[in-house]
Amino acid sequence: MSAAPLLSIRGLRTVFPTRQGLVRAVDGVDLDVAAGECLGVVGESGSGKSVTFQSVLGLVRPPGRIEAGEIRFDGRDIAGLPADALRALRGGDIAMTMQDALTALNPAFTVETQIVETLRAHRRVQGGARALRATAVELLARVGIPDPESRLGQYPHQFSGGMRQRVMIAIAIACRPRLLIADEPTTALDVTIQAQVLDLLAAMRAESGMGMVLISHDLGVVASHCDRVAVMYGGQVVESGPTRAVIDAPRHPYTRGLLRSRPDLAHPERPIVPIGGQIPDPAAPPPGCRFRPRCPEAGPGCDAPVALRDLGAGRAARCVRVAA
Amino acid sequence: MNPIALAERLLQLIPVLFGISAIVFSMMALTPGDPVDVMLGDSLATPAQRAAMRQDMGLDLPMHERFLRFLGNAVQGEFGTSFHHRRPVADVIAERIPATIELTLAAMLLALAIGVPLGVLAAVRRDGWFDRLATVATLLGVSMPGFWFGILAILIFSVTLGLFPVAGRIGYSSEVPFVTGMLLVDTLVAGKPKAFLEALRHLALPATTLGLAMAALLARVTRSAMIDALRQDYIVFAEAKGLSRARIVLRHALKNALIPTVTVAAIETGTLLGGNMIVETVFGWPGLGRLVVEAIFTRNYPIVQAAVLLYAVTYVLLNLVADILYTMLNPRVRL
Ligand SMILES: Nc1ncnc2c1ncn2[C@@H]1O[C@H](COP(=O)(O)OP(=O)(O)O)[C@@H](O)[C@H]1O
Ligand SMILES: [Mg+2]
Numbered sequence: 001m002s003a004a005p006l007l008s009i010r011g012l013r014t015v016f017p018t019r020q021g022l023v024r025a026v027d028g029v030d031l032d033v034a035a036g037e038c039l040g041v042v043g044e045s046g047s048g049k050s051v052t053f054q055s056v057l058g059l060v061r062p063p064g065r066i067e068a069g070e071i072r073f074d075g076r077d078i079a080g081l082p083a084d085a086l087r088a089l090r091g092g093d094i095a096m097t098m099q100d101a102l103t104a105l106n107p108a109f110t111v112e113t114q115i116v117e118t119l120r121a122h123r124r125v126q127g128g129a130r131a132l133r134a135t136a137v138e139l140l141a142r143v144g145i146p147d148p149e150s151r152l153g154q155y156p157h158q159f160s161g162g163m164r165q166r167v168m169i170a171i172a173i174a175c176r177p178r179l180l181i182a183d184e185p186t187t188a189l190d191v192t193i194q195a196q197v198l199d200l201l202a203a204m205r206a207e208s209g210m211g212m213v214l215i216s217h218d219l220g221v222v223a224s225h226c227d228r229v230a231v232m233y234g235g236q237v238v239e240s241g242p243t244r245a246v247i248d249a250p251r252h253p254y255t256r257g258l259l260r261s262r263p264d265l266a267h268p269e270r271p272i273v274p275i276g277g278q279i280p281d282p283a284a285p286p287p288g289c290r291f292r293p294r295c296p297e298a299g300p301g302c303d304a305p306v307a308l309r310d311l312g313a314g315r316a317a318r319c320v321r322v323a324a
Numbered sequence: 325m326n327p328i329a330l331a332e333r334l335l336q337l338i339p340v341l342f343g344i345s346a347i348v349f350s351m352m353a354l355t356p357g358d359p360v361d362v363m364l365g366d367s368l369a370t371p372a373q374r375a376a377m378r379q380d381m382g383l384d385l386p387m388h389e390r391f392l393r394f395l396g397n398a399v400q401g402e403f404g405t406s407f408h409h410r411r412p413v414a415d416v417i418a419e420r421i422p423a424t425i426e427l428t429l430a431a432m433l434l435a436l437a438i439g440v441p442l443g444v445l446a447a448v449r450r451d452g453w454f455d456r457l458a459t460v461a462t463l464l465g466v467s468m469p470g471f472w473f474g475i476l477a478i479l480i481f482s483v484t485l486g487l488f489p490v491a492g493r494i495g496y497s498s499e500v501p502f503v504t505g506m507l508l509v510d511t512l513v514a515g516k517p518k519a520f521l522e523a524l525r526h527l528a529l530p531a532t533t534l535g536l537a538m539a540a541l542l543a544r545v546t547r548s549a550m551i552d553a554l555r556q557d558y559i560v561f562a563e564a565k566g567l568s569r570a571r572i573v574l575r576h577a578l579k580n581a582l583i584p585t586v587t588v589a590a591i592e593t594g595t596l597l598g599g600n601m602i603v604e605t606v607f608g609w610p611g612l613g614r615l616v617v618e619a620i621f622t623r624n625y626p627i628v629q630a631a632v633l634l635y636a637v638t639y640v641l642l643n644l645v646a647d648i649l650y651t652m653l654n655p656r657v658r659l
Contacts, residue, residue: 059563083569091566098564103557107656108579118565155655171565 004075005032006211012069014055021283025051027235038212040222043232046279049215053181058086092122095177099184101164105156111167112136112152122175139170162193173204179211219258223247231255234280234290241315251317253297333644344636348629349394403630413626422505424611428596430527434535435542443546465540474533474606491608494523530607545588549581583653587646594642
């Protein structure tokens with residue numbers, strides 16, 4: 001990567017004290033997103049994808065806390081930013097959509113209120129109520145909601161799942177963010193609607209040139225939309241690199257497992273093989289490689305700590321058995 | 325709520341009221357003792373006079389006819405004559421209603437003004453010292469018997485400190501023309517600030533006694549509803565939008581948290597409007613509650629009957645109001 005990345009995460013560790021012990025939800029994550037780039041983040045549920053980006057926005061709630069690491073946005077360390085500086089960033093330069101729009105949108109307020117309050121918070125619109133309303137209509141139209149004027153006064157439950165996701169995207173892009181974090185934008189949706197929402201996100205990115213993080217547990221979603229991909233497991237990045245390269249020649253056994261566990265359109269005769277076993281107990285992960293207990297290729301040396309190693313060509317993997 | 329749904333809900337009241345009327349009627353009909361004996365007391369009425377009176381009251385008719393007659397009269401607000409007052413029951417009760425409404429409204433406003441902010445603050449500072457203090461205080465508030473608190477308040481503030489009157493609604497010297505029957509309003513309408521203050525001083529202790537208990541209840545409801553609301557995804561999303569903490573707490577969380585709070589407040593208002601017998605008795609507040617207590621002690625059945633019916637109607641109507649408020653706050657529900 002040439003210029004300084006838009007978002008750069010180094011050694012991020014986010015923990016939650018629980019009754020079972022300290023949960024290291026994110027444990028030493030390094031990630032970069034270049035301006036205008038789309039980074040895919042994949043991994044099974046519970047691998048720390050959401051917590052990583054909630055940490056970026058300072059949304060981790062006590063008693064959870066960021067224990068270590070550096071988060072730079074545009075070169076500026078934002079990890080310990082005071083509340084009001086953080087607030088200006090949230091929804092302003094960095095926006096986020098959440099997995100389930102039904103729970104993320106407030107059921108007690110109209111869509112108009114929820115869009116307009118975002119515009120107000122960041123003072124992005126000159127003029128009064130009428131100008132704000134016009135901007136809200138325009139935003140709904142941009143995300144492909146038919147008849148935006150009349151839908152503005154409706155409540156979230158009056159929208160279909162796909163339309164609700166569009167409303168949430170409209171709110172996220174309202175203040176022209178430079179980075180959009182889309183957390184599992186398709187998981188809560190019907191298969192037929194998923195492609196439409198992904199296409200919308202791609203179109204928004206193309207239109208504005210913003211950077212994007214597309215979080216998904218589905219490698220297929222990431223494959224068709226992202227320049228680069230990071231695979232997470234047990235709170236760590238286990239492999240990262242250009243999407244094509246990672247999918248064509250995965251280096252980490254977990255990535256290979258993920259690929260085998262989904263249908264391959266190019267080779268429909270290949271059987272679908274789910275990854276055996278379960279994700280590790282987040283309060284007591286195995287020592288050494290976290291994937292070792294489930295890894296078909298595990299051998300001696302896998303119980304020693306292992307770092308994410310640079311493999312050249314923009315690729316990296318966290319596995320002792322992978323030669324550089 | 326649309327008019328059709330509202331009409332439907334009102335129609336549903338009919339069977340409820342019919343059932344309550346039946347209960348009230350049988351309560352009277354099955355009570356041992358002849359109402360005529362009670363009414364005439366030890367007077368030297370001849371058997372013929374007693375029989376005439378029985379006929380007059382319809383007591384000689386078969387049970388179902390008596391019930392129909394009772395229903396017909398009740399619908400017209402006719403509950404017979406109060407034994408004790410020798411006046412129509414409806415008049416006696418109507419006279420007492422404004423005092424109870426005034427006390428109830430004052431107590432409820434006080435309860436909302438104290439309870440909701442207390443609950444919000446406790447939820448926001450959850451597990452902090454303020455929350456702990458509020459939890460203990462509200463627990464005391466909901467579990468302390470009203471009469472005990474009332475008597476304590478009278479002893480301290482009226483008897484010892486002499487700050488407030490011991491009983492009644494207003495001093496005898498004040499002449500207030502009747503407008504609404506609520507003295508705080510009527511004194512202002514009449515332009516009598518001194519009488520207003522006088523009425524306020526009388527209202528202060530009973531309203532506080534009722535209001536604090538209610539405030540404790542509302543604070544607890546608000547607190548748990550706020551804690552629940554603040555846990556929701558929409559709060560995380562509101563934070564991710566860059567909204568201020570105040571807006572997140574006071575708009576996004578509170579509007580959702582108010583749904584249970586307002587519902588409880590409306591239902592409690594219904595209960596209070598029935599007249600709080602204990603507090604009204606302790607403070608000599610001439611409202612419905614005290615009237616009923618007096619009526620029970622003097623076996624003034626028509627009054628008790630009418631009052632119980634009135635309670636039931638009020639309670640059911642306030643439940644309807646609670647439902648309407650609920651739909652107003654919660655757009656997902658459309659009755
Ligand atoms: N508030 C919390 N308290 C305790 N543990 C949490 C909390 N939030 C997340 N975790 C834990 O952190 C881990 C990662 O969660 P998350 O980032 O949501 O996973 P993903 O988004 O990849 O599905 C999980 O093991 C989860 O149990
Ligand atoms: Mg997640």
